[in-house]
Every structure is written in C-alpha cells, then in structure tokens.
Amino acid sequence: KNEVEQSPQNLTAQEGEFITINCSYSVGISALHWLQQHPGGGIVSLFMLSSGKKKHGRLIATINIQEKHSSLHITASHPRDSAVYICAVRRLGGHGGSQGNLIFGKGTKLSVKP
Amino acid sequence: NAGVTQTPKFQVLKTGQSMTLQCAQDMNHEYMSWYRQDPGMGLRLIHYSVGAGITDQGEVPNGYNVSRSTTEDFPLRLLSAAPSQTSVYFCASSSSGLKAFFGQGTRLTVV
Numbered sequence: 001k002n003e004v005e006q007s008p009q010n011l012t013a014q015e016g017e018f019i020t021i022n023c024s025y026s027v028g029i030s031a032l033h034w035l036q037q038h039p040g041g042g043i044v045s046l047f048m049l050s051s052g053k054k055k056h057g058r059l060i061a062t063i064n065i066q067e068k069h070s071s072l073h074i075t076a077s078h079p080r081d082s083a084v085y086i087c088a089v090r091r092l093g094g095h096g097g098s099q100g101n102l103i104f105g106k107g108t109k110l111s112v113k114p
Numbered sequence: 115n116a117g118v119t120q121t122p123k124f125q126v127l128k129t130g131q132s133m134t135l136q137c138a139q140d141m142n143h144e145y146m147s148w149y150r151q152d153p154g155m156g157l158r159l160i161h162y163s164v165g166a167g168i169t170d171q172g173e174v175p176n177g178y179n180v181s182r183s184t185t186e187d188f189p190l191r192l193l194s195a196a197p198s199q200t201s202v203y204f205c206a207s208s209s210s211g212l213k214a215f216f217g218q219g220t221r222l223t224v225v
Binding site for chain 1: 147149154155156157158159162172202204206211212213214215216218219221
C-alpha cells in the first residue's frame with residue numbers, strides 16, 4: 001500500500017464548480033505539501049501545512065493530523081486550474097537526514113472545461 | 115530570480131553513455147534532492163543531501179551518483195545510461211519548515 005494516497009485520480013469539472021482533492025497518508029509527518037504540475041511539466045509548491053487550514057486566492061488547503069488526511073479545495077474553478085495536483089508529505093523521524101525527504105502521491109489530474 | 119536552476123531541459127542518450135544533470139539553487143537551502151517521475155507513479159527519490167559534503171541514497175539510487183561539494187550545487191550523474199532510466203528528472207531544494215522549490219525538469223530519453 002502506498003504511504004500517500006490521493007483521490008480521485010482524474011477529475012473533470014465545469015468552469016465555476018467547487019473542487020475537492022483528497023490526500024490520505026499512513027506515516028508520521030512533520031509537514032504536508034500540495035504541489036501543482038502544469039502540462040509542460042514544471043512543479044510549483046502551492047501550500048505547506050502542518051496543522052489547520054491555509055488559503056491563497058481561490059485555493060484552500062486543510063489538514064487533520066489525527067485522521068492523517070488533507071484536502072485541497074478550489075473555489076470557482078477556471079480552465080487555467082487544469083493541472084496535476086500532487087500531495088507530498090515530509091516524513092517525521094527517520095535516519096540521518098531522511099526526515100527531510102518528501103513522499104509523493106501519484107497525483108490528481110484535473111481538467112476544468114469552459 | 116531566486117530559485118532552482120536545472121539543466122538541460124531535454125536530453126537523448128545512447129545506451130552506455132554517461133552524462134551529468136546540473137542543479138543549482140541560490141536560496142542557501144540545506145536540503146537538495148533528485149527525483150524521477152514515471153507515468154502512473156509518483157515522484158520517486160533517487161538521492162538526497164542535507165548539506166555540503168553529505169549525501170545519501172533514496173528509493174531508486176542504482177545507476178546514479180551524486181556529490182555536494184557546495185551548498186548551491188547538486189549534480190546527478192548517470193554512469194552508463196540504460197533505457198530504464200528514460201524518465202523525467204526533477205531537482206528540488208528546501209529548508210527546514212519551508213516550502214520546497216523544484217527545477218523545471220529534464221526529460222531524458224535513452225535509446
């Protein structure tokens with residue numbers, strides 16, 4: 001079983017819809033990252049959070065440490081939001097510097113139709 | 115602009131050739147890592163470093179070498195390229211408690 005699971009794998013939405021992408025993890029973590037990868041490949045970090053909720057524009061990220069679950073919400077979705085969204089966790093503990101490493105989910109491919 | 119500079123963007127190698135992927139960051143980050151991204155799989159860690167002179171293996175290290183002689187640079191060397199190393203490679207850097215920054219990626223094809 002993967003240590004980081006995302007759902008859904010693929011998501012198609014109409015412009016304006018509210019979108020939720022989920023991430024569950026099975027290891028102890030010090031932080032969780034939400035990343036965005038556009039066609040063409042570059043990866044951009046959207047959020048890093050270790051508790052509670054963060055908001056940036058139309059994007060909201062929440063995390064529940066007890067339940068080992070995080071969600072990424074997009075309000076009033078737009079075609080330019082079409083991308084792969086990746087959840088990654090920074091493992092807590094581990095030997096040497098391995099606690100600095102990220103473990104990635106497989107990503108959620110979002111397509112927003114006009 | 116501050117960030118992670120990764121080169122080249124594209125590369126085609128013949129089986130058995132060697133090459134070095136370059137990665138440099140100007141944010142004084144202690145953590146630097148190399149990942150590969152393959153279809154249907156999440157990014158997988160190849161090698162990582164927690165500071166100059168310190169490197170360690172990740173999940174898929176075979177066929178790759180790294181070194182970290184300075185804080186800024188973290189090159190990835192393919193010693194003898196194989197078709198199984200066809201992939202997209204990403205370099206990333208971060209500092210404790212901060213966001214990770216990624217290079218633009220290198221699309222490598224080994225024929």
